[in-house]
Amino acid sequence: MTLEIQTEHDLSGFNTLRLPCVAARYVAPTDPGVLTSAIALARRNDWPVLVLGGGSNLILGERLDGLVIQPAFQRWQLEPIRKGRVKLTVEAGMNWHRLVMAMAEQDLWGLENLALIPGHCGAAPIQNIGAYGVELSDILDAVHGVDLQEGCEVVFSRDECAFGYRDSIFKHAMEGRVAITHLELSLSTQAQPKLEYGDLARRVGNEPTPLEIANTVIATRQEKLPDPAVLPNAGSFFKNPVVNAAKADRLLSKYPDMPHFPQSPGEIKLAAGWLIDQCGLKGYRKGAFGVHEKQALVLVHRGGGSAQELMVFADGIARDVLERFGVVLEKEPRAIGLHPT
Ligand code: FAD
Numbered sequence: 001m002t003l004e005i006q007t008e009h010d011l012s013g014f015n016t017l018r019l020p021c022v023a024a025r026y027v028a029p030t031d032p033g034v035l036t037s038a039i040a041l042a043r044r045n046d047w048p049v050l051v052l053g054g055g056s057n058l059i060l061g062e063r064l065d066g067l068v069i070q071p072a073f074q075r076w077q078l079e080p081i082r083k084g085r086v087k088l089t090v091e092a093g094m095n096w097h098r099l100v101m102a103m104a105e106q107d108l109w110g111l112e113n114l115a116l117i118p119g120h121c122g123a124a125p126i127q128n129i130g131a132y133g134v135e136l137s138d139i140l141d142a143v144h145g146v147d148l149q150e151g152c153e154v155v156f157s158r159d160e161c162a163f164g165y166r167d168s169i170f171k172h173a174m175e176g177r178v179a180i181t182h183l184e185l186s187l188s189t190q191a192q193p194k195l196e197y198g199d200l201a202r203r204v205g206n207e208p209t210p211l212e213i214a215n216t217v218i219a220t221r222q223e224k225l226p227d228p229a230v231l232p233n234a235g236s237f238f239k240n241p242v243v244n245a246a247k248a249d250r251l252l253s254k255y256p257d258m259p260h261f262p263q264s265p266g267e268i269k270l271a272a273g274w275l276i277d278q279c280g281l282k283g284y285r286k287g288a289f290g291v292h293e294k295q296a297l298v299l300v301h302r303g304g305g306s307a308q309e310l311m312v313f314a315d316g317i318a319r320d321v322l323e324r325f326g327v328v329l330e331k332e333p334r335a336i337g338l339h340p341t
Pocket residue numbers: 016050051052053054055056057058071092116117118119120121122123124126127128129130131178179180181225226227228233234235236334
């Protein structure tokens with residue numbers, strides 16, 4: 001396998017917000033050996049590296065200098081480990097949703113609630129993807145990768161990943177430091193339905209299979225989330241804010257219907273979509289960007305806009321929420337290659 005670096009590579013079709021972006025250099029290694037060579041080349045030349053997956057959680061500025069590496073290896077393998085448990089090893093370039101469906105079709109439990117999350121498996125640990133009451137950390141055993149500074153192989157156990165809500169070590173001490181090559185997950189052959197989120201339990205039969213749950217999650221998501229192939233977006237644009245109990249109580253006395261979800265003792269998660277919705281911003285449009293009509297947490301790009309304009313649009317929404325509720329919203333997607341405004 002050879003290292004084929006492309007120059008001046010157009011990334012506008014490689015990010016689900018469809019923001020215009022050109023990478024000075026781009027490579028899509030089809031095996032881990034080529035990935036290691038690409039990293040060595042970047043280290044020799046002092047090129048900053050961006051590891052790209054499906055581009056569904058990124059706000060890309062118009063130009064990325066350095067090297068963009070998009071792992072394209074995508075094998076997966078199952079191995080029984082003990083009674084009722086199966087070890088799944090999957091490479092970074094595999095499409096996450098395709099993996100979920102392949103496991104559900106084999107009647108393996110663990111991934112079904114995470115159906116239809118866009119992107120590649122290698123990105124899943126970065127923000128500890130989660131949906132419908134399940135997070136990646138519930139089923140992940142280890143993350144393997146290559147250290148971008150040292151060029152050596154690294155392994156992180158689940159504990160070492162320091163997972164939290166939309167959070168991991170890869171957003172802190174190890175931010176931008178590791179190219180993830182493969183994941184080890186642990187699935188179950190025995191029924192373990194997780195149906196506590198929203199109306200999931202009501203929407204499935206009595207003894208649902210993983211496939212039935214995955215298909216129900218897909219249908220639920222399709223009712224409110226826009227398909228990025230049709231209407232460019234990055235899913236939730238802000239994280240759901242976590243506030244202390246005193247702050248939540250103050251808001252609840254004024255807004256008794258406000259959705260709220262107790263987390264660790266004294267911490268309450270609020271629904272950012274509800275807060276934005278209450279500001280009357282659902283369906284609001286300005287220039288190339290808008291707040292989705294069915295899910296106020298999703299910002300959509302209607303074409304012709306730039307990352308800078310998107311940031312200004314998003315900051316305006318966060319400002320309205322802060323003024324009305326006193327709650328700070330933090331962006332979920334990672335912004336890269338943007339000039340400070
Ligand atoms: P990218 O956007 O390409 O990259 C995201 C980050 O991961 C970047 O920092 C990138 O550098 C890093 N990265 C990517 N690959 C690697 C690698 N191999 N090694 C090291 N770093 C890497 N997220 C949820 O948690 N729950 C949801 O329900 C959900 N729903 C969504 C719905 C829609 C319609 C959309 C568009 C997005 C949604 N997301 C959701 C966000 C997104 O799908 C996830 O964050 C996903 O894991 C991003 O994967 P990606 O391959 O597209 O990553």
